[in-house]
Amino acid sequence: MIIGTNGESLLKVENVGRRFGGLKAVDNVDLFIRNKEIMGLIGPNGAGKTTLFNLITGHYQPTEGEIYFNNEKTNELKPYKITEKGIARTFQNIRLFGQMSVLENVLIGMHVNLKGGLLAAILRRPNDKREETKAKENGMELLSFVGLEDKYYEWASNLSYGEQRRLEIARALAADPRLLLLDEPAAGMNPFETSSLMKLISRIRDEMEVTILLIEHDMRVVMGISEKVAVLDHGKKIAEGTPREIQNNEAVIRAYLGDIA
Amino acid sequence: MLSAYHLQILILIAINIIMALSLNLIVGYTGQLSIGHAAFMSLGAYVSAVATLKLGTPFIFSLLLGAFAAAIFGVLIGLPTLRLKGDYLAIATLGLGEIIRIVFLNLKITGGAVGLRGIPKETTLLWAALSALMTLLILHRILNSRLGRAFVAIREDETAAESMGINATYYKTVAFGIGAFFAGFGGGLFSHYFRYIHPNVFGFMRSIEHLCMVVLGGMGNMLGAIIGAVALTAVPEALRASAEYRMLFYGAILVIMMRVRPEGLIGAKKVGGGQRNLKKNFKLRIPGTGKQEVGAESRK
Secondary structure, X not given: OOOOOOOOEEEEEEEEEEEEOOEEEEEEEEEEEEOOOEEEEEOOOOOOHHHHHHHHOOOOOOOEEEEEEOOEEOOOOOHHHHHXXXXXXXXOOOOXXXXXXXXXXXXXXXXXXXXXXXXXXXXXXXHHHHHHHHHHHHHHHHHHHOOOHHHOOOEHHHOOHHHHHHXXXXXXXXXXXXXXXXXXXXXXXXXXXXHHHHHHHHHHHHHHOOEEEEEOOOHHHHHHHOOEEEEEEOOEEEEEEOHHHHHOOHHHHHHHOOOOO | OOOXXXXXXXXXXXXXXXXXXXXXXXXXXXXXXXXXXXXXXXXXXXXXXXXXXXXXXXXXXXXXXXXXXXXXXXXXXXXXXXXXXHHXXXXXXXXXXXXXXXXXXXXXXXXXXXXEOOOOOOOOHHHHHHHHHHHHHHHHHHHOOHHHHHHHXXXXXXXXXXXXXXXXXXXXXXXXXXXXHHHHHHHHHHHHXXXXXXXXXHOHHHHHHHHHHHHHHOOOOHXXXXXXXXXXXXXXXXXXXXXXXXXXXXXXXXXXXXXXXXXXXXXXXXXXXXXXXXXXXXXXXXXOOOOEXXXXXXXX
């Protein structure tokens, strides 16, 4: 099922490499993601997938190559600037703000879309109050979207594991991104939670028109919802294609040595 | 009528509340370890005093001048140093405190090693109490806003905060600036009460006192900072006889609190209020149902 391809690449990763001393964590990787596409990124542990994410979000700078988002070069941009441009992410090991409520976590995610600064905080003029109220309403809607609206007041650290993963997604969506990077969103989920997650990701693309790049080890998820899959091994891209093509690819099978679920 | 002695204690408590609250913003809420807070107090004290003495400005103007001077300094220093983390930042703030002290020790206009005397006694209990109240109200508003959320996010997880679009260095600098502003204001109140100030009054030990108040009461907790300020102003006065042991006392408090109850007497307050408070304080429309949940009591 190929949806939403209008020929334009939203994210262009061109010949990107990243060295750490003598180690090439990412080596000459090309990646082109089209608007509203869902692309999967797979590969054995240590292949460089999260490093690639970190390069795209600005946590590391590429030592080689260029990254373009929306035709704008992002190599030199800091992470907060890249979020402003429209890329949001979740983390491999959940990084919620534990000492804040569920709703507050989402409100922080909304930071780039709100304006209130020092003056607004102190004066609380009608416009400022309006923005805060609207923010809370939008936050609740997002929580509703991921099925957490009943827990809006809970401390984030009190949620169950699966709920925390969903909260991270809601928080990332609060930034109103055009590209969403999901780092192993299904990790640790049971089959029921996993199929809910797959439906959620599809809804995010269909209803919110967000482009998605996801790292996953759970092949059911990757093959089930991705239109295209790229495979990394030892920092290099060894294959790219539709899920079916990847599943039958010799190099991929060899790289995993039978780890495919 | 209050005796002059009790009046002094009350005024000192009010000033220390301002110091503790302002430091709490930096240390407790934004998670930046600052052990040079007295430098901001010093700037406020001296700038306001010089303004009153040499420029003849009205009291409130002097106070504000002192506060803004401290804030500007806080921002200027913040920009380069706030890229440092943890211990390195702490040492940098310690250095800053010493630099300010030594600068004032050598300037003619501030009296140098002799100190600055003859400052008009403008600070009354009313001034001090109202200032403390204003500080509390303003900081409360700041902390329950988009700005406050950014501060706590930085404390909780700076990397994740950056991923949310929060420019950590910028917001840390803002926190420093705001904290410095109120500390400077407190310094102005201080100099216009005691009428005589000397750079060594605002040394490293003073910074540690402020830190102690925040740690004792509970970092990231406004009520805690207030309680810490009250406790650590009133108790040493009661123990006047053992004045030399004061620093020993402060050191012991820091060690004991860290060992026994690091979250402070009150404990770190979680942003957004407790579970109960959140439900109570929210007036929310539940999406899709059109119902309005005017946070009554918690239904748990």
